[in-house]
Every structure is written in C-alpha cells, then in structure tokens.
Amino acid sequence: MKEPERGYMMLKQRTGDLKLIQELNRSIILDTIRKNGPISRSEIAKLINISPTTVTSAVSEIISEGLVYEDGVGTSSGGRKPVLLRFNPDTHSIIGVSITNSYIRIADMNLEGKILKKVVHPTNQLKGHEIIELILDVVDQFLMQKADLDYCQGISIISPGIVDAENGVITYNTKLNLYGIPLKKLIEEKTNLPVFLDNDANAFVLAENYFGLFSKYKDILYITIGEGVGSGMMVNGSIYRGFLGSSGEMGHTTIVDGGLKCSCGNRGCLENYVNWPAIYSRIVTAIISQNRDTVIKEMVSGDLTRLKPDIFVEAVNRQDDLAWEIMEDILNYLSIAITNTIHFFNPEVIILSGEIVQDNPLFLDAINEKVVRKVIPTLRDQVNIQSTSLGSEFELLGAAAVILHGKFKFQMM
Amino acid sequence: MKEPERGYMMLKQRTGDLKLIQELNRSIILDTIRKNGPISRSEIAKLINISPTTVTSAVSEIISEGLVYEDGVGTSSGGRKPVLLRFNPDTHSIIGVSITNSYIRIADMNLEGKILKKVVHPTNQLKGHEIIELILDVVDQFLMQKADLDYCQGISIISPGIVDAENGVITYNTKLNLYGIPLKKLIEEKTNLPVFLDNDANAFVLAENYFGLFSKYKDILYITIGEGVGSGMMVNGSIYRGFLGSSGEMGHTTIVDGGLKCSCGNRGCLENYVNWPAIYSRIVTAIISQNRDTVIKEMVSGDLTRLKPDIFVEAVNRQDDLAWEIMEDILNYLSIAITNTIHFFNPEVIILSGEIVQDNPLFLDAINEKVVRKVIPTLRDQVNIQSTSLGSEFELLGAAAVILHGKFKFQMM
DNA sequence: TTTCTTTCTCCAGTGGTTTTATTAAGTTTG
DNA sequence: CAAACTTAATAAAACCACTGGAGAAAGAAA
Numbered sequence: 001m002k003e004p005e006r007g008y009m010m011l012k013q014r015t016g017d018l019k020l021i022q023e024l025n026r027s028i029i030l031d032t033i034r035k036n037g038p039i040s041r042s043e044i045a046k047l048i049n050i051s052p053t054t055v056t057s058a059v060s061e062i063i064s065e066g067l068v069y070e071d072g073v074g075t076s077s078g079g080r081k082p083v084l085l086r087f088n089p090d091t092h093s094i095i096g097v098s099i100t101n102s103y104i105r106i107a108d109m110n111l112e113g114k115i116l117k118k119v120v121h122p123t124n125q126l127k128g129h130e131i132i133e134l135i136l137d138v139v140d141q142f143l144m145q146k147a148d149l150d151y152c153q154g155i156s157i158i159s160p161g162i163v164d165a166e167n168g169v170i171t172y173n174t175k176l177n178l179y180g181i182p183l184k185k186l187i188e189e190k191t192n193l194p195v196f197l198d199n200d201a202n203a204f205v206l207a208e209n210y211f212g213l214f215s216k217y218k219d220i221l222y223i224t225i226g227e228g229v230g231s232g233m234m235v236n237g238s239i240y241r242g243f244l245g246s247s248g249e250m251g252h253t254t255i256v257d258g259g260l261k262c263s264c265g266n267r268g269c270l271e272n273y274v275n276w277p278a279i280y281s282r283i284v285t286a287i288i289s290q291n292r293d294t295v296i297k298e299m300v301s302g303d304l305t306r307l308k309p310d311i312f313v314e315a316v317n318r319q320d321d322l323a324w325e326i327m328e329d330i331l332n333y334l335s336i337a338i339t340n341t342i343h344f345f346n347p348e349v350i351i352l353s354g355e356i357v358q359d360n361p362l363f364l365d366a367i368n369e370k371v372v373r374k375v376i377p378t379l380r381d382q383v384n385i386q387s388t389s390l391g392s393e394f395e396l397l398g399a400a401a402v403i404l405h406g407k408f409k410f411q412m413m
Numbered sequence: 414m415k416e417p418e419r420g421y422m423m424l425k426q427r428t429g430d431l432k433l434i435q436e437l438n439r440s441i442i443l444d445t446i447r448k449n450g451p452i453s454r455s456e457i458a459k460l461i462n463i464s465p466t467t468v469t470s471a472v473s474e475i476i477s478e479g480l481v482y483e484d485g486v487g488t489s490s491g492g493r494k495p496v497l498l499r500f501n502p503d504t505h506s507i508i509g510v511s512i513t514n515s516y517i518r519i520a521d522m523n524l525e526g527k528i529l530k531k532v533v534h535p536t537n538q539l540k541g542h543e544i545i546e547l548i549l550d551v552v553d554q555f556l557m558q559k560a561d562l563d564y565c566q567g568i569s570i571i572s573p574g575i576v577d578a579e580n581g582v583i584t585y586n587t588k589l590n591l592y593g594i595p596l597k598k599l600i601e602e603k604t605n606l607p608v609f610l611d612n613d614a615n616a617f618v619l620a621e622n623y624f625g626l627f628s629k630y631k632d633i634l635y636i637t638i639g640e641g642v643g644s645g646m647m648v649n650g651s652i653y654r655g656f657l658g659s660s661g662e663m664g665h666t667t668i669v670d671g672g673l674k675c676s677c678g679n680r681g682c683l684e685n686y687v688n689w690p691a692i693y694s695r696i697v698t699a700i701i702s703q704n705r706d707t708v709i710k711e712m713v714s715g716d717l718t719r720l721k722p723d724i725f726v727e728a729v730n731r732q733d734d735l736a737w738e739i740m741e742d743i744l745n746y747l748s749i750a751i752t753n754t755i756h757f758f759n760p761e762v763i764i765l766s767g768e769i770v771q772d773n774p775l776f777l778d779a780i781n782e783k784v785v786r787k788v789i790p791t792l793r794d795q796v797n798i799q800s801t802s803l804g805s806e807f808e809l810l811g812a813a814a815v816i817l818h819g820k821f822k823f824q825m826m
Numbered sequence: 827t828t829t830c831t832t833t834c835t836c837c838a839g840t841g842g843t844t845t846t847a848t849t850a851a852g853t854t855t856g
Numbered sequence: 857c858a859a860a861c862t863t864a865a866t867a868a869a870a871c872c873a874c875t876g877g878a879g880a881a882a883g884a885a886a
Contacts (some may be wrong), residue, residue: 019431079863346655492832
C-alpha cells in the first residue's frame with residue numbers, strides 16, 4: 001500500500017449509498033412511532049411524506065426486531081380501519097450509571113427510561129482511584145444480580161467535569177480528583193458490554209429532549225446548579241461537546257473581576273457565588289457571627305448540619321429576610337451569566353436544574369424577570385428560562401438518553 | 414383536505430431517497446475537486462472511499478454543467494496516465510454586498526471569490542430608510558453595468574447586527590437605525606435575482622472556513638472588534654444562528670458589573686471598553702485633559718481627527734506608554750470575555766479580526782498568553798487564538814462564502 | 827514486442843424507493 | 857341490504873443510484 005504523495009485536505013465524510021437511505025428512513029419511522037404512537041402505517045406515511053410501501057417494509061423489519069408491535073385497530077371515517085403501531089420499550093434494556101460527588105446511582109431501565117431496578121451507593125467521600133474501584137465494584141455487583149444480559153444495549157455512565165465522550169475518558173474532575181481515567185475501557189474489560197461515557201449536563205439535555213417536554217427544541221442550553229455549576233448544550237439537535245469534550249464549564253465564567261478565589265486558580269468564578277456551599281456558608285456566617293434572626297434557625301432546630309437546600313428553598317417561600325437576601329444575590333450573579341450566554345448563544349430555551357431551583361417557582365419567575373431586564377431589547381420576547389421537566393430520576397434518565405439518542409436518532413457522521 | 418385530528422410532535426426532516434444519495438455524493442466529489450484539484454477520478458474514488466464508477470458518472474455531470482474541466486494528464490508510475498480535473502470558478506458569478514457603518518461595498522466575484530469588479534460607496538452617515546434607499550440604488554447601478562446576469566448565482570448581502578437569515582430581514586441594528594427591514598424581499602423585487610442576507614460575522618466564519626486557512630476546523634468562534642464587537646460561530650461545520658438569528662451579540666457581554674452605560678440599555682458591556690470609539694476617546698482625553706506625553710501627538714501632527722486605528726497600532730509597536738496602557742486594559746477585558754466563551758463553548762480555534770488586531774502580532778501573542786493564564790488548567794493547551802487569514806477583502810469574501818457554502822456544501826436540512 | 831499497471835468506462839446486478847395496481851375491510855347511502 | 861364509496865395495507869413492476877467485474881485505453885517496464 002502506497003501513501004498518497006500529497007497531503008489532502010479532507011474531513012472524513014460519509015458518502016451516500018442505499019444503506020444510508022434505509023438507515024435514515026428506518027430511524028425516522030421508528031422515532032415517529034415512539035413519539036406519536038399508537039399510529040397507523042398510512043398515518044406515518046402522510047406525516048413524514050414517504051411512500052406507504054416504504055413504511056410497510058421498514059415497519060415489518062422493526063416489528064421482527066421487537067421494537068414495535070401491532071396494537072389493535074383505530075377508527076375510520078369510511079374505509080378499512082387502520083392497524084395501530086406502538087413502540088415496545090421492554091424488549092431491550094439499558095444500564096445507567098450516574099456518578100456525583102455524593103452518590104453512585106445505578107439502574108436497569110427499559111427503552112422508555114422506566115426504572116426496573118435501582119441501587120444507590122454513597123461515595124463516602126472517596127476520591128481518585130478509590131472511587132474508581134468503588135464504581136467498578138458497584139457495576140459488577142449490579143450485573144451479577146441481573147439475570148439476562150443478552151438484551152442489554154449497554155452501560156451508560158455519566159459524570160460531572162470534563163469528559164472525553166469519544167474515547168470514554170474522564171479528563172478532569174477536581175472534586176473527585178479524577179484525571180485521565182479511561183473508565184469506558186475499564187468497565188468494558190470487566191463486563192463485555194458496550195460502555196458509553198458522557199458528561200452529566202450533556203446527558204441531561206439529551207434526556208430533556210428525548211424524554212421530557214423539550215423535544216420540539218433543537219437548540220437548548222441546560223444549566224445545573226449544585227455543588228458546581230455545569231452546562232450542556234444541544235445545537236441543531238446534537239450535543240455540542242467542544243474541543244476534546246470540554247465545553248460547558250459555565251461555573252468558571254468570571255462574574256466578578258478580581259473576586260473570590262476559585263479552585264480552578266481563577267478569581268470571581270460564577271460557581272463560588274451561587275453553588276450550595278456558598279449559600280450554606282453565608283447562612284452559617286449570618287447566624288453564628290452576625291447573630292441574624294431567621295426562620296432557618298427554627299427549621300433546623302438549631303442543628304446547622306441539618307441545613308440542606310430544601311430548607312433554604314422553604315425559607316425563601318416563607319419570605320425569610322436572610323434567605324431572600326441571599327437569593328437576590330444569587331439571582332443577580334446568575335442573571336448576568338445567563339444574559340451573557342443569551343447574547344452569545346441565544347438558544348430557544350434555557351433549562352435550569354438543581355435543588356435550589358426545583359420546586360421553587362419564585363426563583364424561576366425572578367430569574368426570567370431579571371434576565372428580561374438585562375438582555376438587549378430585541379431579545380426580550382425570546383427569553384425563555386424553564387425548569388427541568390424530568391422529575392427526581394433525571395440523572396438515570398440522562399444516562400439512558402445517551403444510549404437511546406445514539407441508537408435511535410440518525411446522525412450523518 | 415382534512416386537518417389531522419391529533420397534534421403531532423414532529424420536526425420536519427428530510428427522508429432518504431435516491432436523489433439524496435446522489436446530491437450528497439455529487440457535493441462531496443465537487444468539494445474534493447475544488448479543494449484538492451487538480452486531481453484524477455481514481456484519486457477521488459480512493460480519497461473519499463467511493464466506487465470509481467460513481468465518480469465517473471458524477472464528474473461527467475459536473476463537467477457538463479461547466480463547474481469542472483479536464484486539464485491535461487498527470488504522472489503515472491506504470492500505467493495509464495490520469496486525466497486531471499480542475500474546478501472552474503469562472504462559469505458562474507456571485508454579487509457580494511457588504512454593509513458597514515461607513516461603507517457599502519459591492520463586487521462581482523467568481524466562484525473562488527476573485528473580485529472581477531468592485532465599487533465602494535460611503536454611507537455618508539445616512540441611517541434608517543435613507544441608507545436602505547442608498548443600498549437599493551447602489552445595487553441597481555452596479556447591475557446596470559454588468560452585462561450578463563444569466564450566470565449570476567445571486568446577490569449575497571451581509572450586515573452587522575441581528576439578521577434573520579431565513580427570512581432575509583435585518584431585525585436590529587442600532588448604529589444604522591434599522592429595525593425589521595425585509596431587505597431580501599426589497600432587492601429580489603427590484604432585481605429578479607435570488608438574494609441572500611446574513612450577519613457579517615457569520616459570513617466571515619464561513620469565509621475563513623471556505624476560502625481561508627481554517628477549513629480543517631468544524632467548530633470555530635470568530636470575534637470582530639471594530640465599532641462594535643460581534644461574533645459568529647460555526648458548530649459542526651454549519652453556522653449557528655441562534656433563536657431567530659440573534660446569537661453572536663458578544664459585544665453586549667457584561668464585563669464590568671455596574672460599569673459604563675451602553676446603548677443597549679445595560680451597563681458594563683464589553684463593547685464599550687474595547688471598541689475603537691472607546692480607544693479614541695481615551696487617547697483624546699489623555700492628550701487634551703491630562704496633557705499626556707505620547708508619540709501619537711507627533712504621528713497625527715497635532716490633528717486628532719487624523720487619529721485612526723492603524724496609528725494606535727503603530728504607537729503600540731513603537732512602545733508608546735499611553736498606547737500600551739490602553740492596550741493592556743483592552744487585553745484584560747477581552748481576555749475575560751474570551752476565557753468565558755472558552756469555558757462555555759471551547760471551540761477548536763478562535764479567530765480575531767478588526768483593525769486593532771490586524772498587523773498587530775503583539776496583540777495576538779498577548780491575548781493568547783493572558784487567556785492561557787485565565788483558563789482552567791486542563792484547557793491551557795487547547796487555547797488557540799489566531800488572526801484572520803483572508804486579507805483586506807474579507808468582507809466581500811464573506812458575502813461570497815454565504816452563497817458558496819449554501820450551494821456546494823451538502824446539508825441534510 | 828510482450829507483459830504489467832493504472833485509469834477510465836460499460837454493463838449487469840443489487841437493493842433501496844416509488845408508482846401503480848390489487849386486495850382487505852370497512853362506512854355510507856339510496 | 858346491496859351497491860358505491862373510502863381508507864389501509866400490500867404486491868408487482870418500474871426506477872434509479874451505487875457496486876463490482878470485465879474490458880478498453882493508454883502508457884511503463886522488461
């Protein structure tokens with residue numbers, strides 16, 4: 001084999017053949033059934049503008065794979081009744097693993113993200129190689145108890161920090177002290193199942209788009225506020241990962257020039273002003289050093305170790321002065337960061353998640369209002385900040401969505 | 414025709430048929446010839462991994478359209494000599510129009526962006542409807558003098574501000590006082606040629622990718638610093654426009670909380686700290702009010718109306734104290750904004766343009782260094798800020814790239 | 827000259843989609 | 857209630873872009 005003599009400027013691109021057409025059409029048809037089922041063959045044909053014959057042949061293949069089944073007949077306005085097709089989420093299963101700073105969650109799910117079995121394991125503050133060991137153990141044990149792995153589509157792991165999804169490596173995670181861990185490889189070797197690894201916020205966007213209320217949007221920004229502030233973005237229907245998987249570090253946006261020192265080495269990062277540790281320490285300082293009067297004192301019965309985000313949210317709802325003061329500050333910082341991203345990126349919708357946002361409609365209203373006031377006038381009507389739509393199991397749904405999106409959404413590349 | 418009874422959740426998606434395959438392959442083959450020509454049929458087949466037969470048939474069609482021609486034979490290492498194919502940029506022409514605050518540029522270009530005829534018209538500070546009239550006149554006159562419009566692919570107009578490319582409307586442009594102007598429609602009615610309208614920064618990214626040195630990148634951020642600060646982004650090989658075409662307003666990123674008042678109604682926008690008017694007024698203040706000593710005084714021979722960006726750049730290069738002081742500040746503000754976008758978006762490359770960047774390698778080195786120091790540690794090696802690669806006619810090349818990218822780069826949607 | 831290479835093209839075959847019936851299974855109407 | 861009309865699903869045939877093999881074209885090497 002000879003090397004080409006000239007250096008060619010080509011990005012590898014898939015060329016077109018019959019296989020490509022079929023793959024594309026099959027994927028569109030399956031997705032149509034999943035989203036709109038029960039639906040008849042002829043309805044699909046009309047909906048996506050494809051010939052009935054193609055639908056018939058694609059559907060019969062999908063049915064033989066078990067992903068779809070016929071489920072009775074529908075009504076007719078003067079003709080043969082349509083045979084209704086329905087997506088069957090139970091022929092295959094997915095194992096989702098969510099790694100956070102406090103817990104490792106693992107679950108067996110069907111293709112609709114319904115949890116069949118779940119185990120939550122505390123991280124016990126383990127870090128570095130110890131937590132990797134723990135993850136391997138937890139996965140191993142979980143698989144031991146699962147009888148049938150033949151229909152398992154794979155293991156999907158999501159983790160905060162910078163993740164190289166293509167190569168399955170956790171590149172950078174200060175809080176868990178993980179740098180360059182080839183987790184995909186480690187688990188694939190142990191389990192012989194295909195393993196997918198992705199950033200948590202990226203997975204959450206996919207889940208909101210795949211399972212949640214945001215399936216009609218193609219450009220979405222997802223912001224999660226917890227121990228850190230992470231972001232994930234969907235652009236044109238696909239996750240945007242950035243160079244080597246390192247977009248979405250929104251928590252390290254400089255919000256205050258020369259402000260608080262951050263673990264990243266910089267100063268004034270958003271994260272340090274709005275994450276839970278920041279809120280916690282402000283409350284503690286106010287109570288202990290400044291002897292401030294607040295309902296929080298009673299709510300934790302004097303025991304500040306019982307102070308958790310939901311207590312703060314509750315205090316806000318009870319119109320507590322201290323809580324409101326802190327929330328106002330959070331809103332100010334956050335609204336600057338969000339306004340900046342709107343000016344720069346302007347997605348169709350921004351989804352906020354995190355314990356201090358959850359069940360806190362006051363927060364959502366206030367942030368919308370503040371951002372509308374900050375944004376340049378023409379964009380005012382476009383500000384659309386909403387709360388997550390996935391409920392409490394959003395982490396595992398995120399993991400599931402990574403596999404499902406990859407399998408069921410056709411992508412050119 | 415009956416309306417469907419249920420609301421369907423479907424994004425319109427193109428389904429696969431033979432036409433799609435052919436379109437895709439033809440586009441890949443044409444692009445291969447354009448980028449790598451002169452090149453033989455068999456080389457193309459090997460390069461993009463497609464059958465020689467397909468190449469032959471696609472090429473003969475492209476040749477009959479005039480877009481490609483056979484140009485002699487190449488060398489062989491023991492066999493029939495290959496027939497070389499070359500892209501023919503002169504069978505069709507493009508009319509590019511660039512609108513800025515000071516000038517309207519219009520040019521007739523070939524398919525490689527070579528300018529065949531150019532007219533530059535000052536805007537004479539016209540605004541609102543008057544400048545629209547002027548644009549219509551300028552285009553009209555230019556077309557009158559162009560003999561043959563049959564082979565003209567269309568008119569591509571680029572403009573700063575928020576532009577709705579899909580509908581061809583200038584949505585928002587404070588400096589020219591334009592709001593909701595359906596420019597595409599206005600010009601199509603007058604000329605009967607297809608008209609394309611896009612944001613300038615978006616067009617520049619396309620041009621850097623299509624004509625310039627950045628064709629190997631698929632995720633690019635382009636920042637232009639002039640009278641304002643605009644940005645354009647390419648994501649996964651396509652322009653990202655944001656909701657209703659309003660991404661890229663990077664100039665209105667809040668950089669100083671509670672800082673200078675901005676025309677957008679906000680405070681502390683980046684634009685007000687780094688654009689030319691800001692630099693200009695700082696120099697003037699320093700010279701007149703503070704009586705500062707600087708080489709700029711001599712360079713403009715005491716006449717401050719002659720102070721232009723190139724003089725400032727020259728002063729920086731001559732190590733003038735005042736100029737350096739100002740540049741340091743600009744670098745600081747800009748590096749914050751760039752660092753933020755890297756954390757959020759992290760493209761493979763950031764391209765800077767604008768008069769104070771052009772021919773100013775000191776600036777480029779300094780901004781790279783400052784951003785490297787600000788960015789979170791793992792991203793340090795990935796910082797890649799470069800200068801525009803298109804020379805002085807980048808505006809018209811941008812306009813050309815809009816049409817060429819649309820015509821020659823296959824897109825699914 | 828003969829043999830080997832390499833390029834390009836013709837031709838039959840493959841396998842998707844579409845178009846055009848055809849069949850199945852109804853509803854509606856006089 | 858039978859004839860006429862509708863609608864759904866499939867079958868058969870036509871279509872057409874790609875592929876692979878055969879072969880022609882054109883030249884290099886021995």
